Amino acid sequence: MADDLDPDVSALRRRMMRAVRRRDTAPEMKVRSVLHARGYRYRVHVRGLPGTPDIVFSRRRVVIFVHGCFWHRHGCHLTTTPRTRAEFWSAKFRRNQERDRATASQLRSLGWTVVEVWECETRNGEFLDPLLTALGSGPSGHR
Numbered sequence: 272m273a274d275d276l277d278p279d280v281s282a283l284r285r286r287m288m289r290a291v292r293r294r295d296t297a298p299e300m301k302v303r304s305v306l307h308a309r310g311y312r313y314r315v316h317v318r319g320l321p322g323t324p325d326i327v328f329s330r331r332r333v334v335i336f337v338h339g340c341f342w343h344r345h346g347c348h349l350t351t352t353p354r355t356r357a358e359f360w361s362a363k364f365r366r367n368q369e370r371d372r373a374t375a376s377q378l379r380s381l382g383w384t385v386v387e388v389w390e391c392e393t394r395n396g397e398f399l400d401p402l403l404t405a406l407g408s409g410p411s412g413h414r
Contacts, residue, residue, distance in 0.1 A: 298393040299325050299337040305399060310410030320383070322374030333384045333405055336371070337379055340390045347391045 294316055301337045303326060305400045307311065319336075324334035341351035344364050353360050386405045392398040 276362060294325070296337065296339065298334070298339070298388070298390040301393045302326065302335065302337050302388055302402070306402075311406065312410070321377040321393050322370075324327075324378075328406065331384075331406060332382055333386060334378055335386045335388060335402065336374075337388045337393070340391065343371060343389075345389045345391065347389070 274322070297366065303315070314327045314329065315325065316323050317329075320327065320334065322336070325337045326335035330336070342364075343349060344350055350366075357397070359405070368369050370392075371387075375387075378385050384405055386402060388398040388402065
């Protein structure tokens with residue numbers, strides 16, 4: 272375990288992990304910006320819903336989770352796996368995926384449409400069409 276042996280690596284790793292944000296990440300801000308520019312209005316980080324969705328359209332009953340490919344294991348080129356502490360990371364990623372599935376299932380059982388947008392999709396713009404399809408009609412909210 273290199274982290275335990277080298278205090279410099281451990282300090283660097285701690286600093287890097289502290290810099291990881293839970294909310295208002297760059298991919299999330301990009302999705303919010305694109306939606307807002309198109310006239311959509313929404314709430315963010317609604318604590319009363321399972322999983323505290325990143326973006327919530329209450330009247331449309333649509334929630335959006337903007338997932339980081341690394342943390343939620345998308346499987347794309349951004350889904351790298353640390354070489355150190357393999358057991359720890361494997362268990363952590365498995366718990367993240369299990370929690371994501373349980374949250375989506377809870378929300379669907381409550382009548383919500385759940386949309387996942389992946390970090391890599393925000394980089395190449397692939398998220399917009401599926402998102403607009405899930406939202407239905409235009410931003411006015413009339414169907």
